[in-house]
Amino acid sequence: MSPNTLESIKSYYNARAPGYDTETNFHPHQASDYLHWISPKPGMHILDLACGTGAITLPLKRAVGPTGRVVGADISDVSLEIARSKAEDEGLDIEWVECDISTIYAVPGIEEGSFDVVSCAAALVLLKDPGMAVREWARLLKPGGLLITGVLTGDTMVRGIVLDRVAEEEVMGLLRSAGLDGGESFLTESYAEPKYLDVEKAGEMFDALFEEAPVPRTWYADLVVPSRREKSKEIFEREMKKLAGPDGKLVEYVRFHMAIGRKV
Ligand SMILES: C[S@@+](CC[C@H](N)C(=O)[O-])C[C@H]1O[C@@H](n2cnc3c(N)ncnc32)[C@H](O)[C@@H]1O
Structure with a gap:
């Protein structure tokens, strides 16, 4: 299998989607942290990239309310279907987009300078060219808007020290080279027992x-x-x-x- 093709990622997450919400891993905890970092307010416009089954997207829409706009984008149609159905059950009006988030800018209705927050949880490392993607996402922000993303630290998988090439300084570097300010960079707690x-x-x-x-x-x-x-x-x-x-x-x-x- 060729590494990280869109097709391989899509079929991997399509297969995982039906059990994703009940998997016992760190994602729910991380989702609540993202909500804290984003601190959504009524009326905000937020783009949740690689939204999966909507763990962050649905609470965002609850918080921004009817005057706000929330868009969830993902390559996995099965994940999006699950997210859409949960949102409909709650009467949440969220826009769902099935696309490669690296080229989200090409999707009609996704306009430059129109979002207060762009978030991408637990997916940056899956992209072929994260630098290019972050630069494009930065263009979608309003002045003052926030881009929130992260990459696993090298010690998540000591066996995978290769991940360090996109760690710490580099993830901030990506944001800087996308024209965003130096902002904040920090290490999270561990989401799993050591x-x-x-x-x-x-x-x-x-x-x-x-x-x-x-x-x-x-x-x-x-x-x-x-x-x-x-x-x-x-x-x-x-x-x-x-x-x-x-x-x-x-x-x-x-x-x-x-x-x-x-x-x-
Ligand atoms: C680990 S899951 C995270 C899902 C969600 N953000 C959460 O925290 O529960 C990674 C997600 O990234 C999506 N993804 C990976 N590469 C993508 C791409 N190039 N375009 C769109 N979605 C992508 C997958 O389909 C999957 O839903």
Whole structure:
């Protein structure tokens, strides 16, 4: 399977959608944090990118009320259908858009300078070119509007240190190069119990990386090159040992580097 094609992401989340709201993971907790950071007010216009089954989108609409506007966009039609049906049950008038959020600007009705807030929870890392996407999203904000997004920290998956390339400074850098001000950047608490890894089992962990679900597996695409796999495994074992403390243990968290930039 080719890594992170839109089709692969769509079918991965379409399959996950029916159980998404009852999965026991950090997403509901994170959704309530996004609501806190966004602090929606009556009359606001808000664009919730990669809205999934509407965990953030529905409460946003409740808060902005009938004079506000909320748009939820996602590539997964099954997720959107679930979100739409929940909204209809509550009589919430939300606009749903099935599209690639990287090119949301091309969707009719999504106008430059028209949103108070653009949010994208737990999806930036899935995009092919997050820098380009963030620049386009920034153009949709009104002056003073906020763009709120984040990427997992490297220690979420010590095994996936590659994620660090889009971590901390980079996520803020993306917002800055989209013309937003330096704003705020901070680390969230861990959304899951810390997981202790035994570096003596690094070789097994390396092999297990390739048995994970399709989307996470693509994060390690560089290592899948068959001619490099044994070499990669050696480096992986060595680096895990270097990272571990004297007790040979490493801890994984589920934390996010958050970035909130303001359009000036
Ligand atoms: C981890 S879920 C997060 C859903 C929601 N924001 C939440 O916090 O519950 C990631 C979502 O990103 C969507 N997604 C990933 N890449 C996308 C893209 N290029 N365009 C639109 N949606 C995308 C997926 O379909 C999925 O619904």
